[in-house]
Amino acid sequence: MRKFDTKIQYLKYKVLRAVARHAWKGDLLEKLIDIPKEIVPGGTPTMRCCVYKERAILSERVKIAMGGDTSNPNVIEVIDIACDECPASGYSVTDACRGCLAHRCEDVCPKDAITFDDQHKAHIDKQKCINCGRCAQACQYSAIINRKRPCENACKIKAISMAEGGEAKIDNSKCISCGACVYQCPFGAIADKSYILNVIDLIRKSDNNEKYKLYALVAPSIASNFTYAKLGQVITGIEKLGFFHTVEAALGADMVAWAESKELAEKGFLTSSCCPAFVDYIHKSFPKMVPHISHNLSPAATIAKYMKETDPKCKIVFIGPCTAKKMEFKLEHVRPYIDSVITFEELQALFDSRDIDVTTLEESVLDNASYYGRIFARSGGLSDAVNQALKERGIDFEAKPVACDGIEQCKAALLKAQVGKPDGNFIEGMACVGGCIGGAGCLTHEAKNKADVDKYGRQAMEKNIADAISVYNIGKDD
Amino acid sequence: MMKITVCIGSSCHLKGSRAVVEGLQALIARNNLKDKIELAGTFCLGRCQTGVNVLVDDERFSVSPETVEEFFENTVLPRLG
Numbered sequence: 001m002r003k004f005d006t007k008i009q010y011l012k013y014k015v016l017r018a019v020a021r022h023a024w025k026g027d028l029l030e031k032l033i034d035i036p037k038e039i040v041p042g043g044t045p046t047m048r049c050c051v052y053k054e055r056a057i058l059s060e061r062v063k064i065a066m067g068g069d070t071s072n073p074n075v076i077e078v079i080d081i082a083c084d085e086c087p088a089s090g091y092s093v094t095d096a097c098r099g100c101l102a103h104r105c106e107d108v109c110p111k112d113a114i115t116f117d118d119q120h121k122a123h124i125d126k127q128k129c130i131n132c133g134r135c136a137q138a139c140q141y142s143a144i145i146n147r148k149r150p151c152e153n154a155c156k157i158k159a160i161s162m163a164e165g166g167e168a169k170i171d172n173s174k175c176i177s178c179g180a181c182v183y184q185c186p187f188g189a190i191a192d193k194s195y196i197l198n199v200i201d202l203i204r205k206s207d208n209n210e211k212y213k214l215y216a217l218v219a220p221s222i223a224s225n226f227t228y229a230k231l232g233q234v235i236t237g238i239e240k241l242g243f244f245h246t247v248e249a250a251l252g253a254d255m256v257a258w259a260e261s262k263e264l265a266e267k268g269f270l271t272s273s274c275c276p277a278f279v280d281y282i283h284k285s286f287p288k289m290v291p292h293i294s295h296n297l298s299p300a301a302t303i304a305k306y307m308k309e310t311d312p313k314c315k316i317v318f319i320g321p322c323t324a325k326k327m328e329f330k331l332e333h334v335r336p337y338i339d340s341v342i343t344f345e346e347l348q349a350l351f352d353s354r355d356i357d358v359t360t361l362e363e364s365v366l367d368n369a370s371y372y373g374r375i376f377a378r379s380g381g382l383s384d385a386v387n388q389a390l391k392e393r394g395i396d397f398e399a400k401p402v403a404c405d406g407i408e409q410c411k412a413a414l415l416k417a418q419v420g421k422p423d424g425n426f427i428e429g430m431a432c433v434g435g436c437i438g439g440a441g442c443l444t445h446e447a448k449n450k451a452d453v454d455k456y457g458r459q460a461m462e463k464n465i466a467d468a469i470s471v472y473n474i475g476k477d478d
Numbered sequence: 479m480m481k482i483t484v485c486i487g488s489s490c491h492l493k494g495s496r497a498v499v500e501g502l503q504a505l506i507a508r509n510n511l512k513d514k515i516e517l518a519g520t521f522c523l524g525r526c527q528t529g530v531n532v533l534v535d536d537e538r539f540s541v542s543p544e545t546v547e548e549f550f551e552n553t554v555l556p557r558l559g
Contacts (some may be wrong), residue, residue: 365488
């Protein structure tokens with residue numbers, strides 16, 4: 001059964017699983033240096049120039065699986081020796097150039113950077129070229145290509161550049177930890193730090209949930225992950241790992257939609273606060289827009305706060321698609337509520353480290369949130385939910401949501417809003433294309449994922465936000 | 479002050495914990511007991527088979543939307559003395 005999109009994810013998973021296995025066994029520190037050899041036992045290299053380089057890179061992956069470089073505050077890290085230092089020459093003419101007579105490339109070039117040799121073949125003067133790409137669009141043979149590094153291409157906010165040695169470098173003052181580069185790098189040279197060891201520790205120290213109750217808070221995008229099994233089996237698997245109980249982060253989404261609709265009506269203009277990468281982007285690149293960010297905590301933090309209020313001793317691990325969540329839970333205003341964060345990728349590794357085959361398990365139930373809370377997992381869901389909350393609360397305010405699907409659309413919407421010309425009055429910002437279902441920590445990234453989320457939404461027992469959150473208001477007058 | 483805690487975990491939720499909560503809220507209001515009973519929620523009491531699970535202080539009871547009124551009269555009210 002294929003569980004991952006790419007072989008890179010599979011490799012990362014094998015490292016995580018090995019680290020987790022030794023951690024459960026209690027011999028991680030002794031066996032640490034043997035893990036690369038466990039994964040690449042033979043003498044024939046399958047990935048790099050030799051097994052020694054493969055093992056050297058694997059040692060770096062082991063380090064990241066154990067929490068990574070503690071001196072680097074970012075959860076996204078470059079593995080220098082794994083970076084293939086891809087060519088990054090910008091627009092170049094390939095040998096598909098036929099030496100035609102039309103010279104459309106020359107005509108559209110605003111910098112006169114294109115010349116022709118005696119075969120009439122085009123050449124680009126790199127000193128003059130500004131990489132605008134017009135020549136590539138104009139060429140009828142598609143003979144001009146943009147040689148851009150996949151990591152730089154993935155990073156739409158331009159936080160990745162080339163270091164002096166040629167390897168990728170992340171500018172932490174710009175990076176929003178969305179993980180797009182992690183998923184896109186074809187050499188797996190950028191990775192998200194893992195906190196699986198913290199989670200194993202939390203499970204152990206709970207003493208079978210006697211000392212404290214350990215809750216798993218799962219993101220609604222789980223609906224499009226682990227599709228090889230039934231969702232209820234995955235929930236049983238989580239409990240088999242040692243969690244006391246699983247709660248839907250989508251219930252927090254219902255609570256957020258409820259509160260956000262009121263805040264929107266009061267303020268008249270808002271940007272959403274659900275996606276931690278989007279919020280970080282505003283702080284780092286659009287500081288003037290910070291006052292417009294919704295004051296709500298993210299859905300996960302909102303429900304976690306409620307859970308900690310009802311049981312102050314409990315511990316909560318968020319399990320989701322998101323690498324930026326690994327940054328969010330360390331923020332001062334979130335730290336009291338969420339104790340650790342892992343991705344679906346890492347959950348899969350934890351299952352297999354305990355030889356838990358979820359497909360053989362009984363199904364448990366998972367049902368806390370409404371349809372609207374659940375569809376937060378895909379682009380446009382939050383906007384739908386806020387509209388619904390306005391309706392349910394009877395607030396007379398017309399929301400004009402701008403659902404931004406991916407950070408490029410977020411940027412466009414923020415640029416307009418910053419100069420006072422927003423396209424609407426509510427900017428729903430989701431850093432990943434498709435929304436959370438496109439997150440770097442998902443097992444798969446497929447077109448049908450949106451349909452999976454909508455289906456999961458429709459299966460919720462509660463059809464309205466008010467009904468889903470009524471439990472949250474127990475004992476409160478409002 | 480008596481504390482009534484209703485399980486709102488998935489299993490009890492599906493068995494009607496919302497209706498139990500709403501029922502208790504209405505009964506507390508009708509009997510003017512707001513300052514004598516504190517109502518709270520909790521995620522899972524570890525006894526999913528017997529839901530909807532409700533704790534009166536530390537003692538556990540099984541309640542359903544149909545039996546909430548009976549539970550209130552036979553269990554809650556006598557305990558208030």
